[in-house]
Amino acid sequence: MQNRALLQLFKNTRQQSEKICSPLQVEDYVIQPVEFVSPPKWHLGHTSWFFEEFILKQHKPNYKVYDKDFGFVFNSYYESVGEKVIRTHRGNLSRPTVEEVYNYRKYVTQEICAFLEQHVISEDLDSVFQIGIHHEKQHQELLLTDIKYILGNNPLLPAYDKDFIENNTENQSLQWLQVPEGLYKIGLPETSTDFAYDNEKAEHRVFLQDFFIANKLVTNQDYLDFINSGGYQNVLLWHAEAWDWLTAEKITAPAYWHLINDEWHQYTLAGLKPIDLQAPLTHISYYEAFAFAQWKNLRLPTEFEWEVAQHLFNWGHRWEWTESAYLPYPKYKKAEGALGEYNGKFMVNQKVLRGGSIATSKNHTRKTYRNFFHPYLRWQYTGLRLAK
């Protein structure tokens, strides 16, 4: 990428993270109500640390580290790059303050801009830049979903932005799109010059039996029928570990659903609202997606089916759980060094989600993109599309 284009992309990305945080109070930046949610100030610091650690420290001559303690505070899971604050302790840190984190951000942004203006960027370094930028875009989505968790689990249920729109109504009726059996190409073509993660490679062929896939996502109305028919009480619909999970956690509805005076409501980033029955269901675990499909005598698509069929339907409002486990593609090669910790080390006990969501940053997702989460997690904008 040309320096000028890269500079613009970098600046826009940095600004977007800050824009997402603009409605927050200082206090909202600090807390960590549960292990898998990070404090917003941590996201802001961590994405800066990434550029400092992998670009400025290694490539900018005479670079002066902003504060040597910040590496410890803002490293996340890069085990091979020094010590780190463990994930469950991120919410214990009142310092550095939000203002100091913004100062750190500003410093790193300026240093990177100066660097980009003054240096020719090699292809290798360009690819680290791309990773840094897409890494920050990923954290932008986490910022939104973590903010939703922080505000949506506060008994006062404060809104983040009264104009935020989470739901788009799907007015079309259900249709089954047919795909014939055949040998299909999956993954990123080698000839592609766009940015993509290592986990999307290598392109390879997969044989698929013929299948049908739904033209639309499951709606809140569909799922309400499942709830009302006793879906959460019928053990035969659930995986064994799913049943243990819902029993222990007392799960009886999607996350953020509240039954108030016998009417279902949903906490959204715009505040508490009555359920929109035509909107696509969201904030369900893989376990719930699977049980719903069982109840319908249907199933989830595999990630391969999804990728092959995706041109036939609209997607991008919900991350769509697939039946596929997150595994390496044939000929998968993880990156060298610390950046190799990006994807490969999570390839066990996670499920692939495909598509993207209303929280996904612009130009971040694509048809070969493989998102992944543990099957019990629900705080992302997850949804499901049926197959048979």
Next chain:
Amino acid sequence: MQNRALLQLFKNTRQQSEKICSPLQVEDYVIQPVEFVSPPKWHLGHTSWFFEEFILKQHKPNYKVYDKDFGFVFNSYYESVGEKVIRTHRGNLSRPTVEEVYNYRKYVTQEICAFLEQHVISEDLDSVFQIGIHHEKQHQELLLTDIKYILGNNPLLPAYDKDFIENNTENQSLQWLQVPEGLYKIGLPETSTDFAYDNEKAEHRVFLQDFFIANKLVTNQDYLDFINSGGYQNVLLWHAEAWDWLTAEKITAPAYWHLINDEWHQYTLAGLKPIDLQAPLTHISYYEAFAFAQWKNLRLPTEFEWEVAQHLFNWGHRWEWTESAYLPYPKYKKAEGALGEYNGKFMVNQKVLRGGSIATSKNHTRKTYRNFFHPYLRWQYTGLRLAK
């Protein structure tokens, strides 16, 4: 199957379970040192309950239940068949005594034999019999591995049977067997009349890239090299959750390995022995199998690669971890009713193992057989074969 043949198979299977337990002391039948291990008397009772619940109670006229409380005590995970003692509490029950459990066994065995001598067995009922028999064969393997856990975690390290042979030395040198790319059939042909589980069906085609697979299992010597080279200390070889696991559990070697006066020993069912360096490695988790392969710059085969290549090598001494997650095959249909809880409900967060082990009962495994365990478990006779 003809009644006569079925009767013989049934009797042999029942006797085999009792033969496995014959070296035990009464006390060994009772304890449960860890959640995933069950007391031997529970296995003996549970396999009997299975025949009582699914055959005698439902099909034998005027059948008199041996003891109505036993259903509660010996039900395992069949959530749809009444209440049950939860898995972690099985070791809290001193009653029924071992003698009473044997009486219960004898009663059920006799009732089934009488039933088989007097009734024509329909095809449907025959298939329940087959499940009952293969279910008991599965528990025979668990009996052996649970007994090994019980005795092998006792500080006195008592032997189970001084003549028991766990290890076969593989004298051949490593060779890479090549398999060309192509579309291969996987799973049990519909025309097969042999017993098989629902999870092996339906037969379907899978496209495989060309690959190489090792002609032999990884040996203790190979793994010792990994240990000595600091494999357990190199975070980059491990999955993120594997690293958490080995840190928390302080894992530094396979299960049952003991370093005594600087020499590695291995607890076997024949007692404590010096490590046999040429024997195939065993009692490792999937995490360890994966890390070892990473260290070699190689990988584990998928279950499809294994199945396609299995005629090229010897197998059956170790359950071989594969890279594949345990997922339903296309067109998978689970059985109706309680027996439907047999396989499908475990199809999340587990890894497939292929082959069989020295603890597997005769005629129980086959080339399409799919065993599965959580990736951290090591008390089975697990091993690994490399691919590239």
Next chain:
Amino acid sequence: MQNRALLQLFKNTRQQSEKICSPLQVEDYVIQPVEFVSPPKWHLGHTSWFFEEFILKQHKPNYKVYDKDFGFVFNSYYESVGEKVIRTHRGNLSRPTVEEVYNYRKYVTQEICAFLEQHVISEDLDSVFQIGIHHEKQHQELLLTDIKYILGNNPLLPAYDKDFIENNTENQSLQWLQVPEGLYKIGLPETSTDFAYDNEKAEHRVFLQDFFIANKLVTNQDYLDFINSGGYQNVLLWHAEAWDWLTAEKITAPAYWHLINDEWHQYTLAGLKPIDLQAPLTHISYYEAFAFAQWKNLRLPTEFEWEVAQHLFNWGHRWEWTESAYLPYPKYKKAEGALGEYNGKFMVNQKVLRGGSIATSKNHTRKTYRNFFHPYLRWQYTGLRLAK
């Protein structure tokens, strides 16, 4: 004590432990359903180890240890005497078998008898003998209560001995016994030559205000009134940590009470019985004793009040919770060496119980005897007597 008398006392004590176990099945000896309960075979081994460790090994010339591994298996909490199996793991050991434990017992008993017949016992050694014998008497009570826990938490609720009598009916009506204020002597007089524990010394003076103490224990009828009046639901009656406890453990009645068809039953060592309303209440925690007294606008006596008043009433059927914390008396001196670990190291966060119970061994308790348990424990034959 004279050798002959000591020998007789020793033999009787050893026999009594075995007599307590005579109704057991082998399986009952092995299990540990909860941390604070030990397997009966462990009690039998541990009391033998005590004599081996503190007498035979140290005082008998050329004594041959029965099995060097048994010290590890049967040491309990004597941190200063080598390693030990941690308490929560005692139920994981199937070996040594019950028969081997009896052989070990027999060996130790014979060796001690031979020793007593051949050696003059110094005063110091006599006092170790006394501790060993009273230590075994303590374990006899634990044997009974642990057996009750093992059988009483088995879903089959087997009886231990159909003729065992737990309850004595108290027919007398409630009377308040008055004790005037004054300076009273508490603890064991220095002139006493009877065996007593270090925690009963030194005798000292305590000033007591005048008080009243009940002539009888609280009965099942009294406690049923408390239950029926909503005592378990009224937070103001409970200590803060007691409320957390009963909420977490879902406590709504004393241990071993079962509500069957709207009628309260009680598991006793003679099996399940309808509640005997006139019998003294038992199997309650200190928390419950305290809440009951609060509900009555009364209180528990202190251990000093109890000791001063004990000649005015009958006692010995239930261990009576007192309001007193278990603390050292003035001038308390703990024994030298490992035996010093007997009492003093438990003097924090425990409550004193006075009296004795139907499970207490003959000649084991006395008016100065101080029993102690954590306030939440209920598996002993605990009860309460009110004061004001």
Next chain:
Amino acid sequence: MQNRALLQLFKNTRQQSEKICSPLQVEDYVIQPVEFVSPPKWHLGHTSWFFEEFILKQHKPNYKVYDKDFGFVFNSYYESVGEKVIRTHRGNLSRPTVEEVYNYRKYVTQEICAFLEQHVISEDLDSVFQIGIHHEKQHQELLLTDIKYILGNNPLLPAYDKDFIENNTENQSLQWLQVPEGLYKIGLPETSTDFAYDNEKAEHRVFLQDFFIANKLVTNQDYLDFINSGGYQNVLLWHAEAWDWLTAEKITAPAYWHLINDEWHQYTLAGLKPIDLQAPLTHISYYEAFAFAQWKNLRLPTEFEWEVAQHLFNWGHRWEWTESAYLPYPKYKKAEGALGEYNGKFMVNQKVLRGGSIATSKNHTRKTYRNFFHPYLRWQYTGLRLAK
């Protein structure tokens, strides 16, 4: 108390809480690094809620509650007054913001001031005021110690106030003060008109044997000798549960001690400092106090000995652990209604501390004052004085 004096005392108390918080950053107000520490904004809100709940809502005509949700957020342990946020979740709440909490505070302060200016205060109401004021003074001490925990467990170790003085050097040499045996009065005289808690009453007589008590607190130098002599490694010095605690928590020094380049440092509210060897030891648990005394062949005083001897020495720099358990005095009566939850419900499994500390608010403590904490807690300014 006269309205005018009460008003002044009330205002001063309110201002003092805010003054304590004045060096904080907004972020410091929000977090809860461990269950027993509360976020500073919670302390500010809770002490306001106390006045609103127990005075304004009940006694001020037409009082308008500031925000009905705040009762839920800022109630602490008053189980009888509606629902509450559980203690472990206090740090999950970013809202209400710090500014909103200050607005709430201001509102309550003004309403109380208006109330005091307009109404005659009955004796009963005056006593509720006194409780409210002393309750806030207690929280002032907790504010300081919680702030110390929050900053002192941040890897950046920020100072709270560079001029804050925690340590006063005790230059006097150790002397043993003798107190003769006798009958002593303990607790608050009935004739006292000063504010005191219910737990200091009723005054009663206690007989004490003659004893010696140290004229000074144990110093850092004394304790360093204990550490260097292997005190933390000698099991015989410790209570059984203390040993479990220090093993599990890996305790090897008082809280806030850091060994940096072989030199002991101490985090103080003024930042990290080298240990002041002559200063009184602080931030130790009761367990450590006890083990230290054992090592010295001495003991801790009882709370009665302390109270009888306190006029012979200086006190007020450290809360002094005593050997006494926190128990009700004879004739103890807890207050009616919700205020009755103040003290009595904690009278189990806690130890009494006497004196006061450098963090204690002015005029808050006195010679009969009984502070209490669980024996493992160390974040208060605890210390110890020896007796024999």
